[in-house]
Amino acid sequence: MPSSHPYQLNEIMELVRLTDPRRMLDIGTGFGKYGFLSREYLELWDGREKYGEWERQIDGIEAFEPYLTPVHRYIYSKIFTGEASAILEKLDPGYDLVLMIDVLEHFTREDGIRILERCGRISRNILVSVPLTVTPQESAFGNPFEQHRSQWVRKDFESLGPVFFVPNPRSLICYIGEDSARVSAIYRKERSHRILVLLLEYLNLRIPLKKLLGRS
Numbered sequence: 563m564p565s566s567h568p569y570q571l572n573e574i575m576e577l578v579r580l581t582d583p584r585r586m587l588d589i590g591t592g593f594g595k596y597g598f599l600s601r602e603y604l605e606l607w608d609g610r611e612k613y614g615e616w617e618r619q620i621d622g623i624e625a626f627e628p629y630l631t632p633v634h635r636y637i638y639s640k641i642f643t644g645e646a647s648a649i650l651e652k653l654d655p656g657y658d659l660v661l662m663i664d665v666l667e668h669f670t671r672e673d674g675i676r677i678l679e680r681c682g683r684i685s686r687n688i689l690v691s692v693p694l695t696v697t698p699q700e701s702a703f704g705n706p707f708e709q710h711r712s713q714w715v716r717k718d719f720e721s722l723g724p725v726f727f728v729p730n731p732r733s734l735i736c737y738i739g740e741d742s743a744r745v746s747a748i749y750r751k752e753r754s755h756r757i758l759v760l761l762l763e764y765l766n767l768r769i770p771l772k773k774l775l776g777r778s
Contacts, residue, residue, distance in 0.1 A: 564592035564629045564703060566664040570691055570733045574663060575599050576752070577689055577728070577737055580745045583658035584618055587685065589646050589677075590665035591622040594634045600661075601637050621657075623649050626705040647673060650680040657685035664733075667696045671712045678722055678738075687739030690719065694734055 578586075578600050588597050597620055604618055622638040623646050624630055634641055642649045646665075660681045666674050681688045692714045702708040714734065719725055724742040728735040728749070737745060 564626075564705075565595070566592070566691075567732055570663075570730050570735060571599070573728050573730055573735055574661075574689065574691060575603060576749065577735075577745060578659065578661075579603055580748050581659050581687060581689075581741060583687075585657045586618070586620045586659045586661065587653075587657050587681075588620065588622045588638070588661045588663075589681075590662065590668075591624045591634060591638070591641065592629060594622075594631070594637060596661055596663055597622055597637045598633070625707045626703075628704070647677055647680075650677060650684065653684050655684045658687065659739075660685040660688045662688065663691045664693065666690060666692050666714055667710050667712055668707055669711055671718075674712060674714070675718075678719075682723060682738070685739070687737065687741050687745075688722075690736045690738070691730075691733045692736075694730075694732060 574596065578596075582604070586600060588600070591597055600620055601616065601618075604620075605616055606613070608617075610617075616639070619639045620637070621640045621642065622634065623642045623644075624634075625643070625645050627643045630641060630643070642653075647669075662677075662681070666677075669677060678688065678690075696710050696713045699708060699710040716727060716734065716736075719736045719738060722738050724740070725736060725738045726742050726746040728737070
């Protein structure tokens with residue numbers, strides 16, 4: 563379907579924010595959710611207060627043109643319609659991040675590997691999310707590209723370059739690329755900080771965080 567489950571939104575958008583891409587490519591735009599959220603949190607939160615005066619390039623690829631709406635055309639800088647495998651061959655390098663959120667399972671394993679390799683040639687980083695368990699699915703919403711064709715596990719991504727994985731109860735979330743070490747370090751630090759704050763709130767302790775961490 564032109565959507566995906568909501569239980570990975572926090573993780574994915576946090577990784578997008580930490581990457582801070584100037585040029586991003588969203589493969590399989592579907593409903594346009596990740597393009598929309600990326601535009602919001604990369605542009606409206608940057609302090610410029612220039613609504614609609616976008617400074618970042620956020621492109622999209624969508625194989626099923628009926629999914630596209632005026633919202634897509636407002637949010638995305640460019641939308642390429644057609645099969646990702648063919649379009650990726652024509653794109654020049656220079657992207658900072660490629661998103662493939664609940665997309666890879668719609669390709670055969672061989673095609674999926676080729677697409678990931680091509681993404682690695684045009685972009686510094688790739689952010690992938692696939693279901694932990696891929697259930698049978700045929701065409702949906704009149705879209706033949708919605709068929710599920712493959713299941714992916716951690717070892718499928720480990721040979722593609724520097725990589726780290728983000729825990730999620732429903733999805734395998736994988737960040738691959740040149741910025742993986744930097745993004746991973748910040749992500750884990752921020753997550754640890756949030757968990758500690760939540761724990762303190764749960765225990766109703768009023769201990770300043772700096773004091774708890776032994777900082778002056």
